[in-house]
Amino acid sequence: MSVEPPSSGRPTGPPSGPLSGPSQPPPGGGPPPEPPSGGGQAPEPRRPWWGSVPRVALIAIAVVAAVILAVVLTRPDGGGTGASDGGTSTSEGEVFLQPAADTGPDPFTESTAKESSASPVSPSPTELATQNAVQGVQGGAPGLYGGTRNVASCDVEKQITFFEGAPDKQRAFASVARVDPPDVPAYLRSLTPVVLRMDTRVTNHGYSDGRATSYQAVLQSGTAVLVDDRGVPRVRCACGNPLAAPVAQQSAPKMTGDAWPGYKPSNVVAVTPAPKPVDVFVMCEPDGEWFERHKGDTGTKDRKTEKPDKPSPSVSVTTPTSPSDPTSSEPPTSEPPTSDPGTSSEPPTSEPPTSEPPTSEPPQPPPGNDTGNGTGSDTGNGTTDQPPAS
Numbered sequence: 001m002s003v004e005p006p007s008s009g010r011p012t013g014p015p016s017g018p019l020s021g022p023s024q025p026p027p028g029g030g031p032p033p034e035p036p037s038g039g040g041q042a043p044e045p046r047r048p049w050w051g052s053v054p055r056v057a058l059i060a061i062a063v064v065a066a067v068i069l070a071v072v073l074t075r076p077d078g079g080g081t082g083a084s085d086g087g088t089s090t091s092e093g094e095v096f097l098q099p100a101a102d103t104g105p106d107p108f109t110e111s112t113a114k115e116s117s118a119s120p121v122s123p124s125p126t127e128l129a130t131q132n133a134v135q136g137v138q139g140g141a142p143g144l145y146g147g148t149r150n151v152a153s154c155d156v157e158k159q160i161t162f163f164e165g166a167p168d169k170q171r172a173f174a175s176v177a178r179v180d181p182p183d184v185p186a187y188l189r190s191l192t193p194v195v196l197r198m199d200t201r202v203t204n205h206g207y208s209d210g211r212a213t214s215y216q217a218v219l220q221s222g223t224a225v226l227v228d229d230r231g232v233p234r235v236r237c238a239c240g241n242p243l244a245a246p247v248a249q250q251s252a253p254k255m256t257g258d259a260w261p262g263y264k265p266s267n268v269v270a271v272t273p274a275p276k277p278v279d280v281f282v283m284c285e286p287d288g289e290w291f292e293r294h295k296g297d298t299g300t301k302d303r304k305t306e307k308p309d310k311p312s313p314s315v316s317v318t319t320p321t322s323p324s325d326p327t328s329s330e331p332p333t334s335e336p337p338t339s340d341p342g343t344s345s346e347p348p349t350s351e352p353p354t355s356e357p358p359t360s361e362p363p364q365p366p367p368g369n370d371t372g373n374g375t376g377s378d379t380g381n382g383t384t385d386q387p388p389a390s
Contacts, residue, residue: 093249096215097257098204100196100222101238106206106213108169109162109240112155113224120221120262121197121284121312134201134246134320139231140274141313142282145194149291152298153224154193154237160185162240172212176205176242177234191226191234192281192295198313199263201270201320202233203244216246216253218268220260229295230273231281246270246320270320282308 098104103111121143137144147153163170163184174181196219204217219225219236225243226235233243255265280292282305292305 093251093254094216094256095201095249095253096204096217097255097259097263098217098219098223099258099260100220100224103239104204104206104241106208107239107241108173108205108207109159109166111238112159112162112240113237114151114153114155135269135315136272137198137269137313137315138274139227139271140276140278140281141231142308143284143311144197144231144271144313145227145281146197146284146286147193147195147293147299149285149289149302149304150299152193153195154226154235156188156191156193156226156298159235159237159240160188168210169207172207172210173240173242176212176214176244188226188235190296191228192293193237193298194225194227194281194283194293196221196223196225196233197284199268200233201246201268203247204236205242205244207241212242214244214247216249218255220263227271227281229277231278232271232273248320269315284311 163173167181170184171181174184177184177187179187199221200219200223202217202219203214204219205212205214207213219233224237225233226237228234232245235241236243253265278295280294282290283293284290290305290307291302293299294301
C-alpha cells in the first residue's frame with residue numbers, strides 16, 4: 001500500500017532510526033528543537049527583578065530612608081528646636097526681632113501688659129570678642145529696668161486666670177519654667193514686673209501643637225517682662241511666653257523681622273543672673289525719677305530713691321550659653337573679673353611679703369590697713385557693676 005507524502009513536504013513523525021548527531025534546524029527556519037535528553041543542562045530562564053533578593057533589600061532600604069527623611073522634614077519644628085509655623089521658625093543663626101507692642105506668633109496667652117513705659121538707655125560701647133558675643137549686664141544692676149512707680153507693667157493675676165482655663169498651655173509653660181504645673185501660679189507671683197530699658201537678647205517660646213517651641217529673639221527696649229530674683233527675664237507680658245537665656249549660634253546671628261527705629265546690633269545686651277538674690281530693684285521712670293521695687297511686688301510698696309552713682313549699667317563681653325549647658329542659669333564664666341580694679345590686681349592670701357614694707361609684717365596689721373584679711377577693696381558681693389572703692 002502506498003502513502004502519499006503530505007503536501008507541506010514535512011515529516012509527520014519521528015525518523016525511523018536513531019539520531020547520529022546533534023539535531024539540525026529544519027529547513028525553512030522552524031522553531032529550535034528540544035535539547036537532547038542526555039546532554040548538558042538547559043540555561044536557567046531569566047527571573048524578573050523582584051525575584052532578586054539583593055535588589056529587593058536595596059530598594060526596601062531606600063524606601064525606609066525616604067520615609068524617615070520625609071517625616072523629619074515635615075515635622076512642625078523641622079526636626080529641631082525651632083518654633084513651628086507662624087513665622088517664628090528660625091534656621092541656624094537667625095534671631096527674631098520683636099517690637100515691644102507686638103504680640104508675636106503662637107502666644108501662650110493674651111497680652112497682660114499694662115500701660116507702662118521706661119526711658120531707654122544705651123550700653124557703653126564695648127569691643128566684642130567674637131561675632132556671636134553680646135554685651136552682658138547683671139540682672140541686679142541699678143537702672144537696668146524701668147517702669148512707672150506704683151504701676152505694675154504686667155497683670156500677673158490675669159495671666160494666671162488664662163492658664164487656669166488652658167491646662168495644656170500651663171503644662172507647656174511649666175516645662176520651660178522647670179516647675180510643676182500646679183506651681184505655675186505661685187511661680188508667676190514670685191516674679192517682678194519691670195520694663196526693659198535696653199534691647200535684650202533672649203530665648204523666646206511659642207505654643208504650637210500642644211507643646212512649647214523655642215526661637216532666638218531680641219526684645220525691644222520698652223517691653224514689659226517678669227524677672228526672677230536674680231533679675232533675669234522669665235516671661236514676656238505681651239504674649240505670656242516663657243523666656244530663657246539666649247542660646248549660642250554657630251555663626252554670626254542673622255536678624256529677621258522688622259527693626260525698630262534706633263535699633264543697633266551693637267546695643268543689644270544679654271542679662272546674666274546676679275551673683276545673689278536681689279531684694280530690691282532700683283528702677284527709672286520715664287521722667288527721670290528713680291524708685292525702688294521689692295522683688296515679687298506689683299508696685300504697691302514702691303518708694304522714691306536717689307539717683308544711683310552709675311545710672312547706666314556696666315556691661316561686659318559675654319557669649320550666649322550652649323543649649324546643653326546645665327549651668328545656663330548661672331552667671332557665665334566669661335564675665336571678666338577685672339572690671340573692678342580694686343580686686344583684680346591683688347591675689348587674696350598669696351601676696352608675697354615683698355609687697356608690703358618689711359616693717360609692716362607684724363602678726364597684727366597696723367590700724368587702717370585692711371589688706372591682711374585678703375579682701376582688699378572688695379565689696380564682698382561679687383558684683384562687677386559696682387564702682388571700685390575710693
